[in-house]
Amino acid sequence: MARRTSRSGGGSKRIHVISRSSGWAIKREGASKAAKVYTKKDSAIKGAKRSASKGQNIVVHKKDGSIQKWEEK
């Protein structure tokens, strides 16, 4: 089944795990700023999973912004 994006309408907003110079940020689409910044990527992924609601997509990015992993909670 095709995933729905927040911008195409219908689906819940995705949560991104994004590289920052200071670590790894959890950023919900549409939010004005990152929810939290972690030093370690693993911790950021765990944090994203905890804050995601059921059915929400978590997009884990590589350091260059490309996609490493995409999962649905």
Place this chain on the structure above:
Amino acid sequence: MSNIPKSFHNNVFINCPFDKKYMSLLNPLLFTILYLGFKPRIASESFDSGEARINKILKLISSSKYSIHDLSRIKSLKKNEIYRLNMPFELGVDIGCRLFKKGAHKKKKCLILEAKQYRYQKALSDMSNSDIKKHDNAAEKVVRQVRNWFVEIGLRRVENPTKIWERYNEFTADFYEKRKAEGYRKRDLQTMPTPELVNFMREWVKKNK
């Protein structure tokens, strides 16, 4: 009356390596330029085996007010690897264009990027007193440095670098999702021609900015 086309003031010539590793920096670079409202101009935007490459480069340089030169491949990384001279050469042509042409070309602006801060001074000592920006081969820093440079040369009302970097990450997610749904495979995405990728970026920015 000037015969400079209107597009000159919006064009940004990109002089960079085209190796696979550099794509992780080139893509955010292209995105940032589009996000800021400019048009990236790059040798890989068109392909005509009948056209001499230098002629294409000269046209791109002459038709762009702005240029970004990445010299991060001035040093070979392994034994017997030949370092690239194209980037310093094209930087020289661009500076020559500004110095020797008249009119709008005198107002050309350029940004020199490097992975490290002082290495270029040894390789290109004629430019040793020029300001450059370093990106440490990090995509997020490319976005930050390019955005900040445009502000430094006069662009106003620009979103902050972190925001643009986050928007680039959102773009990659949308891009991946939509192309997969359209039947693109991993290799199709990795080998996508520059004009096709730029077109997707332009559409995304138009719709989402």
